[in-house]
Amino acid sequence: MGQALTGQRGHLFPWCPVALGTGIGLYFAWPSEPPVWGLVLAGGVGAALLVLSRRRAVWLAALAVAVALVALGLALAGARAHLLAGPQLGFRYYGPIEGRVVAIDRSASDALRLTLDRVVLERVEPGRTPLRIRVALHGQDDVPPPQPGDIALLTGHLAPPAGAAEPGGFDFRRHAWFLRLGAVGYTRTPVLRLAPAAEGQRVLRLRHLIADRVRTALPGETGGFAAAIMTGDRSGIGRATLDTLRHSNLAHLLAISGLHMGLLASTVFAATRLALLLPPRSRHHWPGKKIAACVALLAAAGYLALSGGNVATQRAFVMAAVMLVAVLFDRRALSLRAVALAALIVLVMRPEALTGPGFQMSFAATLALVAVFAAMRDAALERGLPRLARPTLALVVSSVTASLATAPVSMAHFNIVSHYGLIANLVAVPVMGLIVVPMAVAVALLMPLGLEALPLAIMALGLDWILWVAATASGWPGALGHVPAPGRWVLPLMGLGGLMLCLWHGRGRWLGLAPLCLAALLWARADRPDLLIADSGALVGVMTEAGRALSRERGAGFVARVWLENDGQAGGQDAAAALWPGSDTPRVARITTANLAITHFQGKRAAAGFAGCGAAELVVSSANLPDWPGCEIFDPERLSRTGAVAIWHGPEGPRIETAAGARLWHAARDR
16 A cells, blocks of 8 residues: 555645545435534544644555545535525415525526525514525516516415435435525516615626627527526526437536636637737737736636626636636646646535536546546657647547546436437537637627627527537437436446546556446446335335336426436336326325235325225325324325335335435424
């Protein structure tokens, strides 16, 4: 061990964010909430080990720093979770809602959605009122929504953030906790504007103004696409267009992430440097490269502020800033050290980003690109090629590398694979870099003068091309594949294997193939639950030889979609409901699997017919049922304690897992 670590002298810094991320991952994987004293102790141990690691042997110092960063990561994630603590609604609320609009987007049902802070709820004390809520506007597509910063008044339904659709799945409560969302809901009544935006909301108003001007000049999905790229406002893009982009693996062009920030910074950097090369004085006497880096850094910071500064954009800005600062200090802009430093900054600022697909995909792609192009540079692969062929090779290699590096993460989180995504990216990404982003910069510069019409028209040509590519690629036969959700160890093993291949120096890097192969084997043998029960009792899913059979063809649509996606099952809820046997009793669904009879009562009228059950029978109901000796009953009263339920049949009897938890985001509701 000591000899191996000593041999990595000078190459250990990129492992620092790996150790810090391991500690953060331990916090989120902990089965119960670590006590505050434990977090303080972990932070103290980490700080002490960092101090003691000085003046030790290389291998001993490396081990001490690694353990210290793991401990600090655990303490950092816990501190962040406690600092963001806020009230969460513990009951269903209907009544007047007042708040300031801080964001406008679209929900999964394609409805406009408002995020409000400074919330006021009737008959709810200020100390128990959520800091932020999110409300979908149903049936109001023709009514102009309030502007960001406005004080809005509406009448709507609110509920606590929902838990995981199945045990071990995506937990929206945790996601909402770190967004400081204490309730979500909807309204079908008009939204009233009580007061206009205050003076402190200038950036939000500017963002909305630019988005409106772009959508007015470019109506339809093209204008919505342009506004999303320039300001991060996706409210003008329909659900069908989003699905088309996702199914063609081009949805990343919508998010203001590393690609957009990198293209913007490189465009501004190149344009500034070219402008400084034209006058003889600046060409010979000014540090043009460093001036261009400063201008690009200012442009990236402005883009960050204008786009709303979400997590993905912050991460992209940090990476771009690290590389531009490296130029100022005459360092290599794109290196493993620069990527590691950017990852450290992001993890310190937002530890929760580690668990999201955005962080994982962006750093997987960046790390793989740096490693592959470094290997190509060392092997001098470009020397034998004509100069004009080198950009083409770089484009192909970068697209293939990024696609291969991000594909496992994308498949694990979204359960789909775009079979023609690589082709779509090869023909769409160059247009984004050569036409769309440069024209977006020109629009931003010329819009104050009212001269943005020409660059917008040119930009629209590029966006129409990308939308056409997305529609064509997603429309080809077999364009979309479905994969089951992997087990909890698959992604960590894949990450370990990829990090070994990219970061370790010497022949030992090939040991990274072992965890990659093990992860692939575990994924191929993914064991999906035989029985799933929604936390509301509104839906039951049973695994059959033909796939997951659902007890209802309508209702609980979000839960049904999540279950089927995790199963890797296509066809939708209607097709899955067709696999469930028919029933003679309305709103009562029955099925038998593994010698277990399952009955699902849907609604109070159906539940009123409950007359007991046998020893080998399980009853699920969306309305509370009376206690019955010998019955295994899952009704709303019990499910409120267990959350969603998953059951596996085995030779030793059934194995039951629930989505119940003992974390901050599980216990914070005001009951």
